[in-house]
Amino acid sequence: MKLKQAIELDRKDSLKKYKSHFLNSKKEIYLNGNSLGKLPIKSIKKIRKTIDYEWGDRLVRSWNEKWLDLSDNLEKKLAKILGAKKREVKIGDSTSINLYQIVFSLLKSNLYKKSLISDSFNFPSDNYIIEGISSNFNIKNPTIINYSQDISAEINLIEKAIKKSPGILCLSLVSYKSGWMYPLKKLNDYAKKNNSIIVWDLSHAVGATHIDLKKTNTLAAVGCSYKFLNGGPGAPGFLFVDNSIQSKLENPIKGWFGHKLPFKFSDKYEAANNINKFDIGTPGVLSMVGMEAGLDIITKATTKSIRKKSISQSEYFISLINQELDSYNVKIESPRDPLNRGSHVTISHAESWKICRTLAKGSKKFPKIICDYRPDKYIRFGISPLYTSFQDLYHTINALIEILKTESYKKIKKEKNRVT
């Protein structure tokens, strides 16, 4: 393993200039952009302006001057990133609420049979949401597909489940555990042929992979913006509904912002006749303003270049793990084929929690390295091509060698944080 090689790879990296668009600490390596993305420098000014001038000085007038167009502007930018049309994306409440809205409205629409399918790779909140809907609607519990191992979803099992019980599926495009990435178009096409629809959760994919929702025949999706989109803590989620089915869906939560003319204060609810019908209440302006700078950076860098770098970085990282950590009982828990992998690499070790804490503390031999632990034995390393360098990955492997060789992780006490 040679530092020279990492330096050379960084030198050739066409995206390296984007690191300076984010606030970076010199003293640590941040490999947790898959949980909370870094702060874009421009967001600082934007949010300050929103507080000091728009809220502080212009007050209620800012609704007309700025805030009413805020989500619209962000939606246009995000739609481009997703390969969607501008009136197909809605930014607003949390991902869980967005998923609730879509699945509920699909069930209500009678476009598909009332069967719900998910898998064990899906993010728990998604499964809670659809299970909650099924229990409230007196329809059968969702079918949860289980696989024979934790790394790759078995596509034939998904197809079998669709065949057996066509209806509404919910899957995470990139699994939060192993980083497995599903063949989007293939599954959408299979679902369509079998009178089914897949609602994709893009949370762990968007911003670090290349997604083209239209070309892949995606009909519905949700996602969050605080990971690889760098929108800030608890930044709003988003939903996508293809134009072809929009008019058939009805928002179950009929708040005034989904009204055709919210400020008419009319007695009767008349849904907006476009994607805005999925709006609910007054949008959280401060949280929304934090999203814009991140979207702009991704648009400039292009998702194709981001994806290319992500693959070359995860390949590099995995090759180093294979080469250097094999003798320390470290197992790679991510797919080996980059086409089936998102932008984080997961490893396992019996002492994952302690290793993770040791990395975070840093030492004389290595800087603080922030990655995350997922119960019960996994460590995830998030690669954010916009600010992760090859040298970051090199130093991380070096630190892991040091920790595993000296068993310094044994000094860590047992208590665990709540968010890990």
Added chain:
Amino acid sequence: MKLKQAIELDRKDSLKKYKSHFLNSKKEIYLNGNSLGKLPIKSIKKIRKTIDYEWGDRLVRSWNEKWLDLSDNLEKKLAKILGAKKREVKIGDSTSINLYQIVFSLLKSNLYKKSLISDSFNFPSDNYIIEGISSNFNIKNPTIINYSQDISAEINLIEKAIKKSPGILCLSLVSYKSGWMYPLKKLNDYAKKNNSIIVWDLSHAVGATHIDLKKTNTLAAVGCSYKFLNGGPGAPGFLFVDNSIQSKLENPIKGWFGHKLPFKFSDKYEAANNINKFDIGTPGVLSMVGMEAGLDIITKATTKSIRKKSISQSEYFISLINQELDSYNVKIESPRDPLNRGSHVTISHAESWKICRTLAKGSKKFPKIICDYRPDKYIRFGISPLYTSFQDLYHTINALIEILKTESYKKIKKEKNRVT
């Protein structure tokens, strides 16, 4: 009408020092705190710290260090303001979503008959929400009580509606149009006797009136925090559920933050066994941080003192309108009895829209005065006792006299803003 009197009233005002806790423009009078409250000075620093240090520097670690306790801290403060226990208030998504959660869960609980009642004084979004729920659940459309006039709700009609069809009511404690304030305890007690429950929307009341949810036997409520609570544009809404019925209610939107142990990532949803079960997705941290300073100011000033000043200011304002504007076809559209009035005063005039715009523009004779127009003929003047002075009200009357006498409003063109 004498300026001296206003100056004297301001001199005696025990809350006058709180104005300096907010960002104030010297050049205008802001009577729109009932729509968007002013920026507390301390919020500027708090939000900056959240961005620069917590997001920018500490990144994902801030969840453990700060953000996971954020809503809990705010809920304790808000609970005190509302006269509730600390585990009875949940801050999170928008008011409309909060109302959806409560009404849906009440319907599902079978605690009450599946009858929904509201009135024409209620905020439109509330009526849209409950109408939406009724259409999705195949229960009868909500009964909407209409009154013989626009100023005061007729309590006997509400009681009649409850008698006729006991179940679940939704009312706004202070009506957004006339400022009518309902007798909270009286109606709660009547509802209880008749196996009914009232879900109160406190949006136009909280922060400018004195509310004691426990003493008034309130069982359920929602509200927003961007009006008299000064939480910032689109700051989160809140919900209140009395301890006595909490265990019987189930959140229809089962996101991971409502789980007993969200970061266990377990397969099965197990609801938190307290108010946290009403959480859904990742909270919008930036929007939430903006709430704290406003709550602290209200706690210090006390809602009793705020209410006292609010009444004395609205009485003063109404007496001036009676005295000075009677000859200009201005009608008072708010209740005359202060015990039935919240903290805004509504007037009507055939040219309300134009008058409102003229006030906002200011002139050589008067400063810019920001109030708001509500279709089709109303102007609302929001009194925020924490920063509204008697002189503000005096100058507003003066400006109205000037505008009506000279008919300067006729210069205004017809187009209307979206938010007014």
